[in-house]
Amino acid sequence: MRETVNELDNPTFRLAVAQFDQAAERMNLDPNLRERLKMPERSLIVSIPIRMDDGTVKLFTGYRVQHDSSRGPSKGGIRYHPDVNLGEVAALAMWMTWKCALAGLPYGGAKGGVRVAPDQLSRGELQRLTRRYAAEIFPMIGPDKDVPAPDVGTDAQVMAWIMDTYSQQVGFAVPGVVTGKPLSIGGSLGREEATGRGVVNVTLEAMRHLGVDLQKATVAVQGFGNVGSNTARIMQEAGVRVIAVSDKSGGLYNPRGLDIPEVLARYRVDGRHSLRDTKLGDWITNEELLELECTVLVPAALSEQITHKNADKVKCRILAEGANGPTTLEADQILTDKGIFIIPDILANSGGVIVSYFEWVQDAQRFFWKAKDIQDRLHEIITTAFHRTLQFSMAKRVTMRMAALMNGIDKVAQAHLARGLYP
Numbered sequence: 199m200r201e202t203v204n205e206l207d208n209p210t211f212r213l214a215v216a217q218f219d220q221a222a223e224r225m226n227l228d229p230n231l232r233e234r235l236k237m238p239e240r241s242l243i244v245s246i247p248i249r250m251d252d253g254t255v256k257l258f259t260g261y262r263v264q265h266d267s268s269r270g271p272s273k274g275g276i277r278y279h280p281d282v283n284l285g286e287v288a289a290l291a292m293w294m295t296w297k298c299a300l301a302g303l304p305y306g307g308a309k310g311g312v313r314v315a316p317d318q319l320s321r322g323e324l325q326r327l328t329r330r331y332a333a334e335i336f337p338m339i340g341p342d343k344d345v346p347a348p349d350v351g352t353d354a355q356v357m358a359w360i361m362d363t364y365s366q367q368v369g370f371a372v373p374g375v376v377t378g379k380p381l382s383i384g385g386s387l388g389r390e391e392a393t394g395r396g397v398v399n400v401t402l403e404a405m406r407h408l409g410v411d412l413q414k415a416t417v418a419v420q421g422f423g424n425v426g427s428n429t430a431r432i433m434q435e436a437g438v439r440v441i442a443v444s445d446k447s448g449g450l451y452n453p454r455g456l457d458i459p460e461v462l463a464r465y466r467v468d469g470r471h472s473l474r475d476t477k478l479g480d481w482i483t484n485e486e487l488l489e490l491e492c493t494v495l496v497p498a499a500l501s502e503q504i505t506h507k508n509a510d511k512v513k514c515r516i517l518a519e520g521a522n523g524p525t526t527l528e529a530d531q532i533l534t535d536k537g538i539f540i541i542p543d544i545l546a547n548s549g550g551v552i553v554s555y556f557e558w559v560q561d562a563q564r565f566f567w568k569a570k571d572i573q574d575r576l577h578e579i580i581t582t583a584f585h586r587t588l589q590f591s592m593a594k595r596v597t598m599r600m601a602a603l604m605n606g607i608d609k610v611a612q613a614h615l616a617r618g619l620y621p
C-alpha cells in the first residue's frame with residue numbers, strides 16, 4: 199500500500215480518484231485491487247525538441263500514461279493543449295479504462311498529451327512536433343500494446359503522421375497503431391463523427407426513458423470542436439432544436455433554433471474558426487450557455503466546467519457529458535439533488551472509442567465496412583450500454599454515473615482476479 203504519488207496530484211486526477219473511491223466503496227472492491235487501480239500501470243514523460251520555422255529550437259513536454267491493460271491493449275487519445283500535465287493525462291487514462299470496459303471493448307485505458315497550443319504552430323512545426331513525440335513514445339505503443347487516437351487539439355492528420363513515424367521505424371505500414379486516421383491509410387468511415395453520434399444515440403434513449411417530447415426539446419452545446427459540432431449537427435438531423443452552441447470565445451444563442459449546417463459552413467471559412475463571425479444568433483458567454491433553460495445540456499469542451507459555483511444555476515433536464523470530466527464531484531451532487539438526469543462521460547462520449555475499435559478490427563482484418571454497418575453497430579453497442587447502466591442504476595438505487603463506474607470497474611476487477619498477481 200502507498201499514498202497517491204504527488205506528481206499525479208492535480209484537480210482532474212483527484213476528481214477521477216474520488217469518483218473511483220466512491221464506486222469502489224459502494225461495490226466493496228477488494229482492497230488490494232483498490233490500491234492498484236487508483237494508480238496507472240505505466241507513465242512516460244518525454245522531452246520534445248523542435249526546430250521552429252525561425253531557426254530556433256524549442257522544447258516541449260509530452261506524456262503517455264497507460265492506466266490498465268488487463269483486458270487488452272490500452273486505448274486512448276492524444277491531447278495537444280497548453281494546460282496538459284501528468285495528472286490530467288493520468289485521470290483521462292483512468293476514465294478510458296472504465297469507458298472501454300463499460301462498452302465491452304477488449305481494451306484497457308491510456309491517454310497521451312503534449313503541453314502545447316497547436317494553433318500557434320505552423321503546419322511544419324506541428325508535423326515535426328508530432329513525429330518527434332511519436333518517436334519518443336514508440337517503445338510504448340503498437341497495435342497489440344497501446345493504440346492512440348485523436349482528442350482535444352489533434353485530428354486525423356496528426357494520427358497519419360504518428361502512423362507514418364511508427365511505420366518508418368518498423369519498416370512496413372502498420373495502420374492499426376492508431377485510430378482516427380484518414381480513410382486513405384486505413385481509417386474508418388464514421389469515425390470522425392462517432393463521438394457526437396454516440397452522444398445523440400444515448401440522449402435520445404434518455405429522452406424516451408423520461409418521456410420527453412422530441413418536438414418540444416431544446417439542446418445547448420458547449421464546445422464546437424469535433425464532439426460539439428457533430429453533436430449539434432446530428433441532434434438537428436434527429437429533429438431536436440439546437441438553441442445554443444459555443445467555442446472558447448463565447449456562444450451563439452437563438453431560442454427558435456440555430457441552423458447548424460449554416461453555422462458550420464460559416465465557421466470553417468478560411469480557417470478563421472470563430473462563431474462570433476457567423477452572426478447567426480445572439481452572442482452569449484460560455485457561462486451563460488451553461489445556465490440556459492434547455493432540455494439537454496451537452497458540455498463538450500474541457501473538464502471541470504460545471505462546479506459548485508454554477509451547478510445551482512444549471513437548468514437542463516438531461517446533462518449529456520460529451521467532454522471527459524466536465525462535472526466536479528460537488529457539482530455532481532448538486533445536479534443530482536436537483537433531479538437532473540446525468541448521462542456520465544464514460545457512457546455518453548464512448549461512441550468515439552467504440553468506432554475506434556471498429557477501425558482497429560477493420561485494420562487487423564484488412565476488410566472494411568460500409569458506413570451503415572458502422573452506424574448500426576455503434577447504435578447497438580452504445581444503447582445496450584445505456585440500458586444496462588439504467589437498469590443497474592434503478593435496481594441498486596445509484597446514480598447513472600455510479601452505475602456506469604461500478605459496471606466498468608467490476609469488469610476490470612474480474613480480469614485482474616482471473617489473471618492473478620505476477621510474479
Ligand code: GLU
Nearest residue numbers: 274275347349550551554
Ligand atoms: N479521445 C477519445 C476519448 O476520450 C477517443 C479515444 C479513442 O478513440 O481511443 O474517448
